[in-house]
Amino acid sequence: MTAAPVSAHDGDPATVRPRRWYQSRILRRLRRNKAAVFSIVVLILIGLIAVLGEWIAPQDPNKVELTSRLMGPSGAHLLGTDELGRDVLSRLLVATRVDLLASAQAVGLALLVGVPLGIVAGYAGGVTDAIVSRVIDALMTLPPLILAVVVVAILGPGLRNAMLAISVVIIPSFYRIVRASTQGARSELYIESARASGCTSWRILWRHILPAVAPPLLVQASFSASVVIVAEASLSFLGLGARAPQATWGLMLNDASSNLTTASYLIYPPTVMVALTILGFSLLGDGLRDAMGRQTTDGGR
Amino acid sequence: MSEPTLSVRGLTKTYGARPTLLRRDPHRLTAVDEVGFEIAPGQTLGLVGESGAGKSTVGRLVLRLIEPDAGTIDLLGTDLAALPRGDLRRMRARATMIFQDPYTSLNPRMLIKDAVAEPLIMHTDDSRRVRHAKALDMVRRVGLTAAHMERYPYEMSGGQLQRVAIARALITDPAFIVCDEPVAALDVSTQAQVINLLNDLQQERGISYLFISHDLRLVRLIADEVAVMRRGRLLEKGPAVRLFDAPEHAYTRELLAAIPGRTPRARRFTGGRSEPVGHER
Ligand SMILES: Nc1ncnc2c1ncn2[C@@H]1O[C@H](COP(=O)(O)OP(=O)(O)OP(=O)(O)O)[C@@H](O)[C@H]1O
Ligand SMILES: [Mg+2]
Numbered sequence: 211m212t213a214a215p216v217s218a219h220d221g222d223p224a225t226v227r228p229r230r231w232y233q234s235r236i237l238r239r240l241r242r243n244k245a246a247v248f249s250i251v252v253l254i255l256i257g258l259i260a261v262l263g264e265w266i267a268p269q270d271p272n273k274v275e276l277t278s279r280l281m282g283p284s285g286a287h288l289l290g291t292d293e294l295g296r297d298v299l300s301r302l303l304v305a306t307r308v309d310l311l312a313s314a315q316a317v318g319l320a321l322l323v324g325v326p327l328g329i330v331a332g333y334a335g336g337v338t339d340a341i342v343s344r345v346i347d348a349l350m351t352l353p354p355l356i357l358a359v360v361v362v363a364i365l366g367p368g369l370r371n372a373m374l375a376i377s378v379v380i381i382p383s384f385y386r387i388v389r390a391s392t393q394g395a396r397s398e399l400y401i402e403s404a405r406a407s408g409c410t411s412w413r414i415l416w417r418h419i420l421p422a423v424a425p426p427l428l429v430q431a432s433f434s435a436s437v438v439i440v441a442e443a444s445l446s447f448l449g450l451g452a453r454a455p456q457a458t459w460g461l462m463l464n465d466a467s468s469n470l471t472t473a474s475y476l477i478y479p480p481t482v483m484v485a486l487t488i489l490g491f492s493l494l495g496d497g498l499r500d501a502m503g504r505q506t507t508d509g510g511r
Numbered sequence: 512m513s514e515p516t517l518s519v520r521g522l523t524k525t526y527g528a529r530p531t532l533l534r535r536d537p538h539r540l541t542a543v544d545e546v547g548f549e550i551a552p553g554q555t556l557g558l559v560g561e562s563g564a565g566k567s568t569v570g571r572l573v574l575r576l577i578e579p580d581a582g583t584i585d586l587l588g589t590d591l592a593a594l595p596r597g598d599l600r601r602m603r604a605r606a607t608m609i610f611q612d613p614y615t616s617l618n619p620r621m622l623i624k625d626a627v628a629e630p631l632i633m634h635t636d637d638s639r640r641v642r643h644a645k646a647l648d649m650v651r652r653v654g655l656t657a658a659h660m661e662r663y664p665y666e667m668s669g670g671q672l673q674r675v676a677i678a679r680a681l682i683t684d685p686a687f688i689v690c691d692e693p694v695a696a697l698d699v700s701t702q703a704q705v706i707n708l709l710n711d712l713q714q715e716r717g718i719s720y721l722f723i724s725h726d727l728r729l730v731r732l733i734a735d736e737v738a739v740m741r742r743g744r745l746l747e748k749g750p751a752v753r754l755f756d757a758p759e760h761a762y763t764r765e766l767l768a769a770i771p772g773r774t775p776r777a778r779r780f781t782g783g784r785s786e787p788v789g790h791e792r
Contacts, residue, residue: 399615406576406610407630407679408603417629421620 236425239501246497252490256483260307267300272455280473289479292465302479305457309487312373312458313438317431319377320384328388329415329423333396343389346382354379354441362450369442369458372451376441380434387430388423395422425502432495436488443484459484514588515549516687516719517573522546522582524568542568544743546582550736552686553713555720557734557751559727559766564740566723570689573721574608575599587686604634604683611692613672617664623650623675624660630683649678653708670701674708681712689721694729706732727766731755739763 240246259266268288275295283290289298327346331339354376361375362368395401396419404414439459445451446460447467454461459480466476523546527539543565550556558566571577573584575591584591586606594602607630610616617626628646631637637645643660650660653674664672673693680688690709694702710733712718724730730737731751738748739760747760758764 399610399612400618402576403608403610403616403676404618404629406574406603406608408600408607408633408683409629410600410633413633417621418618421618 236498236501240497243497243500245493246501249490249493249497252486253494256306256487256490257310259303260310263303263305263307267297267303269297269300271296271300271304271457273297280469280476282473282475290473290475292462292476293469293473298462298476298479301457301462302459302483305459305462305480306483308369308452308456308458309439309442309460309483312369312442313435315370316373316377316380316438316441317434319374320380320434321427321431323377324381324384325388325423325427328385329392329419331385332389332392333411333415333419335393335396339389342385346385349378350382352379358441358445358450367450367453369446369452369456372442372445373438376438376445379441380437383430383434384427387426391423391426392419395419398422425498429495429499429502432491432498436491436495439484439487439491443480513552515585516552516554516587517548517550517721518585519549519573520547520583522569522572522584523580524565524572524577525580541743543572543579546740546743546745548738548745548748550687550719550721552719553717554735555713555722555733557730557737558721558723558740559725559730559737560740561766562725563742565743566725566740567691569740570608570691570721570723574603574606574689576608601634604630605685606687606689607680607683607685608689608691609673609676609680609693612696613669613676614664614696616676617672617679619664621663622660623655623662623664623667626664627660627675627678627682630679634683645682646678649682650675652712653678653681654704668701669697670705673697673701673705677705677708677712681716681718684716685718687719687721689723691723692725693722695724695726702729703732709733727755727769739766 240250273296275291277295278287278291279295280293281287281291281295287297287299289302292298292301327342331342357379358372358375361378362371365371365374401414401418404418409418442451442458443460443463446458447464449464452458452461462480463477463484466473466480469476522543523541524543525539525541546565546569548556558569560566568577572579572582573586573591575584575594579592586602589598589602591599591602617623621629624643624646627650628642631642631645635642647657647660650656655671655674655678659667659671659675664675667675673696676693693709694705697705706729709720709722713720720733722730722733734751736749737751737754739746739754739762741762747754747758747763749759754763755767758767
C-alpha cells in the first residue's frame with residue numbers, strides 16, 4: 211500500500227476561494243471590448259428608461275391638448291407635441307417599455323420553442339431531426355411580412371399578435387443555431403465520458419449540451435432583439451402592430467410621417483431610440499461573439 | 512478461483528449498412544469480430560494492436576457504450592446485454608472508462624471539482640458538501656491539490672487532466688475500468704507517473720483494468736495478461752510474461768520487434784511508489 215503522493219509545489223490551503231460568476235473569462239474579455247461596454251451602457255440606460263418611463267415622464271403621455279397641437283420643442287414640451295397635442299418626450303419614454311417588453315416577449319417565445327426543438331433534434335438525430343427540420347424549413351419559406359399579415363388577419367390587429375407573428379418568424383434562426391451546436395457538442399468526447407460515468411440524458415442535455423449551446427444562442431438572441439425592434443416599428447408603421455392611442459416607437463414614426471412637411475422634428479425622437487436600441491443589441495451581439503470565441507489554452511485569459 | 516470481473520464471448524460489431532438483397536454497403540466493416548476474453552478481479556488485461564484494429568470499439572462494447580451486434584458480456588456477474596437502461600446507467604458506478612485525450616474528455620466549461628464530483632450526483636444521495644469533500648479526497652489521492660479543484664481544464668497540463676479523469680472515474684469506487692490509451696496523449700515522463708498511479712490504485716482497491724494501448728512498452732508495465740488484436744480479430748492471448756518472452760503469433764513477434772531498445776521485463780519505470788507531480792505544470 212502506498213501513501214498518497216504529496217505535491218512538491220502547490221500549497222494546499224484548506225480553503226480555496228471559489229470562483230464567482232463575474233470572474234468568468236467571458237466577462238473579462240467583454241469588459242475589454244470598448245464597443246461592447248458602450249453597448250451595455252446604452253442598453254442599461256434604455257432599460258432604466260423602460261422601467262422608470264411612467265414616473266419620469268413630465269406629462270401624461272395620452273393627454274390630448276388640442277390647443278397645443280404640433281408645437282416644436284420648447285421649455286414646456288422639450289421634444290414638442292404631436293398632432294393631438296400630446297407631449298412627445300412623455301410618449302417616447304413610455305413607449306420604451308412597451309417596445310422592450312414586446313421584443314422580450316417575441317424573443318422569449320421564440321427561444322422557448324426554438325431551443326428545446328433544436329436540442330432534441332440535434333441530440334436525437336434520425337427521424338426526429340428529419341421531421342422537426344422539415345417543419346422548420348416550411349416555416350422559413352413563409353415571407354415574414356405576409357405571415358404577419360395573415361396572423362393579424364386571423365387574430366386581429368394589436369401589438370401582441372404582431373409580436374407573435376415575429377416570434378414565429380425568428381424561431382428558425384434559434385432552432386438552426388441550437389441544432390447545429392448540439393450536433394457539434396454531441397460528438398465531443400466529454401459527452402461520451404459523461405455517459406460512461408452514468409449521467410442521465412437529462413443531465414447531459416442540461417449540464418453538458420446546453421452550456422455549449424448557450425454562447426452562440428446568446429449572440430443570436432441579441433441580434434434577434436434588434437430585428438424585433440425594427441419589425442415592431444415596421445408593423446406598427448403599417449398599421450399591423452400597436453393601435454392608437456398606445457405609444458410605441460413604430461406608431462410614433464407613423465404619426466410623424468403623416469406630418470412630415472409641417473412638423474419634421476417629430477421623426478427624430480423615435481428614430482434615435484430605435485437606432486440606439488438596434489445599435490446596442492447588435493454591438494452586444496458582436497461583443498459576445500468575440501468574447502465567447504473558441505477558448506484556447508494560452509490566449510484569451 | 513473467483514468469478515471473473517468481466518467475461519466476454521463472441522463479441523462482434525459491424526459498422527455500415529446491413530447488406531440487403533439489392534445492395535451491399537461497400538464501406539461495411541467488421542470492426543470487432545468474435546472477440547472473447549476474461550479479466551479476473553484485480554487483474555489487468557492489456558489489449559494491444561495497430562491503429563484501427565478495433566481496440567477502442569472493444570472497450571466501448573464491454574461497457575455497452577455502443578451496442579454489440581452479437582456476443583455476450585458478463586460484467587460483475589450480470590448479463591450486460593439484458594440490462595435495462597436504468598440498471599445499465601447505475602452499473603456505470605461500478606464499471607467506467609478513462610479516455611485517451613484528457614483535453615477533450617473533460618467538459619471545458621466545468622470546474623475540476625464539479626467534473627470529479629459529477630458521478631456522485633448520479634449515483635449517490637450525497638449533499639453538495641459531502642460530494643465536494645469526497646472529490647477533494649479523491650483529487651488529493653491522485654496527486655493534485657485543493658487549488659486544482661477551482662480550475663478549469665484549460666488551466667491544467669495534460670498529465671494533471673488525466674489525473675482528474677482518473678479521480679472522476681474512481682470516485683464511485685468502481686470494480687472495473689476500461690483505460691483506452693490513457694497515457695497516449697502525455698509525454699514520456701508523465702506517462703510513467705500516470706501508469707504508476709493506476710498500478711497503485713489497483714493494488715489499493717482491487718480494480719480490474721482493460722488497458723488498451725498500441726504501445727507494448729506501456730502494456731508490459733501494467734498488464735498481467737495481454738491480448739493482441741488485428742483487424743477486429745483476437746490473434747493471441749496469454750500471460751504477459753509468456754507473451755513477451757515467447758510470442759506464438761508472427762504478428763506479435765513483429766509488434767515486439769518494433770519496440771525500440773527492448774529492455775528486460777520491469778513492472779515500473781521507478782521504484783515502489785508513484786512520483787510526486789509538483790514539477791509537472
Ligand atoms: N462510429 C463508427 N462508424 C464507422 N466506423 C467506425 C466507427 N468507429 C470505429 N470505426 C472503425 O472501426 C475500426 C476500429 O476502430 P477502433 O477505434 O476500435 O480502432 P483502435 O484499435 O482503437 O484504433 P486506434 O489505435 O487508432 O485508436 C476502424 O477501422 C474504424 O474506422
Ligand atoms: Mg482507439
